[in-house]
Every structure is written in structure tokens, then in C-alpha cells.
């Protein structure tokens with residue numbers, strides 16, 4: 001067997017080098033990139049870039065994603081009735097960057113459609129999952145959200161891929 005690039009036994013104390021090594025190892029796993037959106041109590045659109053999205057169950061139709069406890073939007077997502085998972089297309093890395101930033105108006109210049117519960121549906125995506133905010137579970141420094149898919153659609157478009165800390169196309173993987 002080849003020598004591993006890095007091999008770590010996780011120590012009880014979570015020092016920075018250990019966390020970096022774990023992040024590098026987890027980053028080997030290729031994911032798509034989504035923007036999860038909702039409408040705040042004051043009607044403002046809210047959204048952030050998320051790659052922790054995954055399928056959970058077909059019957060009932062459930063998905064999962066996780067939100068950092070440090071997010072300023074934690075309370076908004078905790079309390080909302082619906083959110084939308086927008087699956088980004090290959091040409092939307094700029095949207096991933098924008099929604100991963102602390103920009104004041106992440107929706108500037110975008111004209112999203114309004115989904116269930118008013119959750120913004122971004123144009124040009126590969127797929128959309130409109131979800132009821134069914135359950136939340138503790139997950140260390142993140143909160144896990146289980147969404148019940150109430151409406152979805154998808155297009156034949158190439159998805160954006162995230163792997164090894166970089167955006168990629170399927171053909172690069």
C-alpha cells in the first residue's frame with residue numbers, strides 16, 4: 001500500500017495542526033456545492049454556501065445539511081418554516097464565493113424566484129430542493145438540519161464540484 005500523505009490519530013485536545021489535518025483528509029471527499037436560502041422574519045433574503053448537503057431518505061423524502069454554530073444566520077434558520085437548497089452549476093463558482101462571504105447584500109443584482117415560504121430560488125442552477133424545516137440535531141460545532149423535500153426540479157446542466165479545497169468540473173475529478 002502507498003504511504004499516506006498524512007496520518008493522524010486525533011488527540012483529545014483539538015489543536016490547530018490536528019484540525020488542519022482532519023480538514024485536509026475530509027477535503028479529499030468530492031462534493032457538489034449548494035447555496036441554502038431562506039426568507040428572514042423581516043422579509044430579507046438570507047443565504048450561504050453549503051457543501052455538507054446530502055440525501056438522507058426517499059420515503060419520507062429527507063435531506064441533510066449542517067450550519068456552523070458561529071453563523072450569524074443560525075437563529076434565522078433554526079426558526080424558519082422552509083428553506084431552499086440551490087445546487088450550483090459549473091459556471092456558478094462566483095455565486096459560491098459570494099455566498100461564502102460576509103458581503104452585506106449577497107443577493108445584489110440577482111433576481112431569484114420565490115419558493116415555498118418565500119425562500120429565494122437562484123436562477124441558472126442544476127437543481128432546487130424546497131424543504132420544510134423538519135428537524136435539527138446537535139453536531140459538535142455545527143447544527144444538522146433535516147429538511148423534508150416538498151418540491152424539487154433539476155436541469156441537464158453540469159454541476160460545480162468542490163474537492164481538495166478547489167472548485168472543479170466533473171471531467172477534472
Ligand SMILES: Cc1cc2nc3c(=O)[nH]c(=O)nc-3n(C[C@H](O)[C@H](O)[C@H](O)COP(=O)(O)O)c2cc1C
Pocket residue numbers: 033047048049050051052053065066067068071072073096099100101102162
Ligand atoms: C465550498 C464551501 C462549502 C461550505 N460549506 C459550509 C457548510 O456546509 N456549512 C457551513 O456552515 N458553512 C459552510 N461554508 C462556509 C460558509 O459559506 C461561510 O462561512 C459563510 O460566510 C456563511 O455565511 P453567513 O456568515 O452569512 O452565515 C462553506 C464554504 C464554501 C466555500
